[in-house]
Amino acid sequence: MKIEKKHRHGFVPALIVLVVLSFISLFPLALVILNSFKTHVEILQNPLSLPTKMHFGNYAYSWGVGKFAEGFLNSFKLSGTAIIVGVVASSSMGYVLATRKIAAWKALTFYFMMATTVPLQMFMLPLYSTFTRLGLIGNVYAVGATIAAWNLPMPIFLMRTYFLKIPKEVEEAAKIDGASIWQVFRYVVMPIASPGMITVASIIGLFSWNEYLLSSTFLQSEKNFTATLKFLSLNGTFSRDFSVIMSGAVIMVFPMVVVFLLLQKKFIEGMTGGAVKG
């Protein structure tokens, strides 16, 4: 009786819906983990059965044949470039849009608003042609910068809201004390804006790590493949060995989940920042 009173009407049905949907979200991933410890034949017999023996060796084998070391290194280079370029460009532009000291702020705001939703297809083909001429096809850094440019508008507006939180008086006081704009930017503005920069970095990192269309088009030749592309080609070459593919999938999923659990606040803030005005 007491327990029933504590919970509101409809508590149990709501819980059931939420749990069922959690199951649907996680079920394919649970199957992957389960089967990553099994042999190919075991998986074929029954994908739902528990492994009779834990074949941890599947992981080492997948890691080797999938050339994941090279793939992760390329992913780090690509995402690192995207993060640095994206954070620098979005925070400096966000500051300009927040302070409104130059007349072009309206035009720039409008341009970046329109660019928020520009389809990749609108610029990819001529860019591919230009990159070919410049010898940048297969260059992970160039692709990282491209992904940063494509995903620039949302970080700009996110940074702008951070800069707007800085009290005008603090900036003015620093200027009266004779600080240059650079000193104000470096010592007054940046410390307040740095949580925003971490959010922007997490979001750009996530997008660039997972990106498929640009990377698969621009990173031709296997040695330049990011981890996601390595896994795709592993899936192509080992399509007859499910244990390799499943342990490869865990290699792809596991780091992402760990990073997410560590940075979940930042990720969620970055995702909701564009749509929910806090």
Place this chain on the structure above:
Amino acid sequence: MKDTNKIKESKLPYYLLSIPAVALSGFIILVPGIQTIYAAFTKWNGISPHKTWIGLENFRQLFGDWVFWQSVKNNCLWALFFLVIPVTLALLVSVLMSYHKVGNKSFQIFYLIPYLLAPTTNAIIWLNMIFSPNAGLIGFLQKVGWDITSPLGNRSTALFGVAAVDIWHYWGFLTVIFFAALRQTPKDQIEAAELEGANGWQMFRSVYFPNIFSTVRLMMILILIYSFMTYDYIYLLTSGGPAHATEVLSTYSYTMAFSAFKFGKAAAVSLVIGLLGGIAAIFYTFFSKNEELV
């Protein structure tokens, strides 16, 4: 004179701070974007710098091609699926989460995990573990006697199969956004409605929904825009097949550019994607400008 000069702050640093973003977006988005518009009216193989002006010929060919119309139709269906299924689901679940209050942090994490994984990873997992007739769940159910086949192999169900995977990966993200918006519902409104004995539907209609309406509207416009550019899951799961059953404008354009090297015609398709998305983008700019431009 001297005094005003002193007070008047130099604008140069602000221009300098604009350079990284303007240069980056200018070289990578704006200039190639304009080139795409021009290329749509030319014959171009994508490799040679030479483009031959052919006027509206690319569009004339597109409008006469049934695959183009099939793609437009699929993009529209895609938009419809996404505007109905994930939006309804996310509204329902985010309201349930707000109402339920227990374990929300965990639910949020569970629902978001598929969204965090790369499309390649998710597609491979579904192809092998769910749809595969050998090792997947469907294959297993077949073996134990169910009458079930992979939806991807059938012309009439392939689009649903692909959309199911994309919705599986996407809906949690929408739920988290709606949930964040719902949490900003003023407490006194909720308490007042509860005191008056409002039931679940009444709570939703007169308390929660009005508070998250602008977020829902913005997300629906974004979904509409993204529906016209959708590519990853379709290309990874079916490559537009079987027999163009899941072809969308982006896969159509991609194949045209990188298999047939008809970059001009592919640019024309890109322009159609850009125009369809652009119409929705005007609404997006209109509804969010109140926040950014004042």
